Amino acid sequence: MTSLSVHTQSIDFAAVRARVDKTLDDFLDAKHDDATARSMPVDVTEALGEFFASGGKRLRPLLCVLGWHAAGGHGDDEEVVRTAAAVEMFHAFCLIHDDIMDSSSTRRGRPTVHCAMAHRYDHDHIGTSAAILIGDMALAWSDELLNSPHRAPHRQAALHRVIDAMRQEVIYGQYLDLMAPFTPLTDHRAALQVIRFKTAKYTIERPLHAGAVLAGADPELLAALSRYALPLGEAFQLRDDILGVYGQPQETGKPVLDDLREGKHTVLIALAAQQATPAQHHLLHNLLGDPALDEDGAAQIRRVLQTTGARDQVEHMITTRYAQALTALQDAPCPPAATAALQRIATQAVQRTS
Amino acid sequence: MTSLSVHTQSIDFAAVRARVDKTLDDFLDAKHDDATARSMPVDVTEALGEFFASGGKRLRPLLCVLGWHAAGGHGDDEEVVRTAAAVEMFHAFCLIHDDIMDSSSTRRGRPTVHCAMAHRYDHDHIGTSAAILIGDMALAWSDELLNSPHRAPHRQAALHRVIDAMRQEVIYGQYLDLMAPFTPLTDHRAALQVIRFKTAKYTIERPLHAGAVLAGADPELLAALSRYALPLGEAFQLRDDILGVYGQPQETGKPVLDDLREGKHTVLIALAAQQATPAQHHLLHNLLGDPALDEDGAAQIRRVLQTTGARDQVEHMITTRYAQALTALQDAPCPPAATAALQRIATQAVQRTS
Numbered sequence: 001m002t003s004l005s006v007h008t009q010s011i012d013f014a015a016v017r018a019r020v021d022k023t024l025d026d027f028l029d030a031k032h033d034d035a036t037a038r039s040m041p042v043d044v045t046e047a048l049g050e051f052f053a054s055g056g057k058r059l060r061p062l063l064c065v066l067g068w069h070a071a072g073g074h075g076d077d078e079e080v081v082r083t084a085a086a087v088e089m090f091h092a093f094c095l096i097h098d099d100i101m102d103s104s105s106t107r108r109g110r111p112t113v114h115c116a117m118a119h120r121y122d123h124d125h126i127g128t129s130a131a132i133l134i135g136d137m138a139l140a141w142s143d144e145l146l147n148s149p150h151r152a153p154h155r156q157a158a159l160h161r162v163i164d165a166m167r168q169e170v171i172y173g174q175y176l177d178l179m180a181p182f183t184p185l186t187d188h189r190a191a192l193q194v195i196r197f198k199t200a201k202y203t204i205e206r207p208l209h210a211g212a213v214l215a216g217a218d219p220e221l222l223a224a225l226s227r228y229a230l231p232l233g234e235a236f237q238l239r240d241d242i243l244g245v246y247g248q249p250q251e252t253g254k255p256v257l258d259d260l261r262e263g264k265h266t267v268l269i270a271l272a273a274q275q276a277t278p279a280q281h282h283l284l285h286n287l288l289g290d291p292a293l294d295e296d297g298a299a300q301i302r303r304v305l306q307t308t309g310a311r312d313q314v315e316h317m318i319t320t321r322y323a324q325a326l327t328a329l330q331d332a333p334c335p336p337a338a339t340a341a342l343q344r345i346a347t348q349a350v351q352r353t354s
Numbered sequence: 355m356t357s358l359s360v361h362t363q364s365i366d367f368a369a370v371r372a373r374v375d376k377t378l379d380d381f382l383d384a385k386h387d388d389a390t391a392r393s394m395p396v397d398v399t400e401a402l403g404e405f406f407a408s409g410g411k412r413l414r415p416l417l418c419v420l421g422w423h424a425a426g427g428h429g430d431d432e433e434v435v436r437t438a439a440a441v442e443m444f445h446a447f448c449l450i451h452d453d454i455m456d457s458s459s460t461r462r463g464r465p466t467v468h469c470a471m472a473h474r475y476d477h478d479h480i481g482t483s484a485a486i487l488i489g490d491m492a493l494a495w496s497d498e499l500l501n502s503p504h505r506a507p508h509r510q511a512a513l514h515r516v517i518d519a520m521r522q523e524v525i526y527g528q529y530l531d532l533m534a535p536f537t538p539l540t541d542h543r544a545a546l547q548v549i550r551f552k553t554a555k556y557t558i559e560r561p562l563h564a565g566a567v568l569a570g571a572d573p574e575l576l577a578a579l580s581r582y583a584l585p586l587g588e589a590f591q592l593r594d595d596i597l598g599v600y601g602q603p604q605e606t607g608k609p610v611l612d613d614l615r616e617g618k619h620t621v622l623i624a625l626a627a628q629q630a631t632p633a634q635h636h637l638l639h640n641l642l643g644d645p646a647l648d649e650d651g652a653a654q655i656r657r658v659l660q661t662t663g664a665r666d667q668v669e670h671m672i673t674t675r676y677a678q679a680l681t682a683l684q685d686a687p688c689p690p691a692a693t694a695a696l697q698r699i700a701t702q703a704v705q706r707t708s
Contacts, residue, residue, distance in 0.1 A: 100486065
């Protein structure tokens, strides 16, 4: 074996995930005990504990730890693992609030938080309100996980600049997404802008940066990581959009018709709408966003995506961006083990089926 | 004039408010310019700007600055004013999300954020979703306002411990409030627990502590401030509950029947329910929480609050707590100007009509 593969093996994705999950579990256990001791409601810690236990890719915390390795971090990684857990706690906030906005009933194959709480209290508005508060608490607690009195002040300041940017970008991205129904269906630039803020920066770039600054990354390295992260993040979301129409519910954990029933303005749909015949245009306008859309209607939409060439175009966009990310990675001055790990992540992100 | 009154004059409430508001305005202006430059939606900065412009007491930021003075802070107060602005930004988050949960249509005499956005986009769910996101951004930005690379690390750590506690307490307090309909109407202890977390700690104690730790307050001083803050905070909320039933809408800025129509479980109502005759009990159960409650119904409830003695009891509770707060203040080792200012705040908090 070459030293490269030895180094590669040293970044064990499953081990990172296990340590991040342990940090989250320990944090929530302590919060749970504290709530019990002070007669506070345990709904919040229980709901968050169940949310993490239900699965998820843990992509963002993994990227956070890889960013640290990419910037030459080594030795005691306790601090970066805790920051990675903070990033995942923030993600729980995002998803819990997103599910309210999207009126989603399931996530990871289970009822969403607002639906579970509505069921528990037999009251829709209380369910939504409880989920707003549980999401709020996840946001507050993600910040609590970020603080470390032992960290050098300039590192803490650099980390906070990254996290401040990340939070703002994803909330703006979600706001743009919310307002997408007011933009023309054909506007693929608007759809790409949502992708950039809601996914590329939030899911890939900022978690990498968060880990990297903890290992003292300079602006050049951060820029090199961005050149990898942004095309990869776009490719990741474009794959998500494809899976939202063609994925297998038993693999993705969400009903395959959700995106179509919601009428989500994706790049895929925008490209199809641009190239649709008047009859196809009429069909898209009639079927997209219909909450009662059935498999037959979905099949008609898929035919339009196919015959307009939109699906192929998006696959091409994914391939191009994947290649850009890999090229950028070759040029980035990272330790071989980190580079190899980021290559694996890139491949998984674009070739996944869930 | 004695030196005490000279010192007292040196803490000018209106000037503190003006500087806090200027900090908030400047922060939002910079965010607005940044959003425009990056083609991000300006709804968020505009909505928050209008929210602050619509009024509010600025009690929490004022207490933050007074906490700093109470701990001997003097000279350059730029840092504490910025922290006070962060506390007010956090409060905007709380109110925007609370108004969604309470389904309130007006605040400070204007449409609430979710109602204004629902009106703008002619869509209730989009209005609520936009308000969730605008609240989320206020929470994220409040944290951004807290960070200061120039602050000594141990001060920053102490500040974060206070803010972490504050955020958690008020979210738990709101959660308890949300679940109040599932507790018996007569349970005044449950109502008092909501008051402690949602108001006493959040509105008075933690803002004071936040300012005090910036001036290096030790645990003894923080405990002394708590002995002033907690009874005062309870008195403040008990006054709020009275105003919610007896206040003048043109002064309070909210419809006087809201609390009764919502069926809010206040200490006032709990005490009345405990001492009600079966007929009065029946009346309370029938009228409280009726969204169509009219002035005649409200007058019937007020008669029950009067004849059961509940109103008098609550006034007595306010008086007792006000006295406790003032006694604690006399025993606290604070500079005379800070003590005098905290006395004024206490009097205003319990004797106000809005």
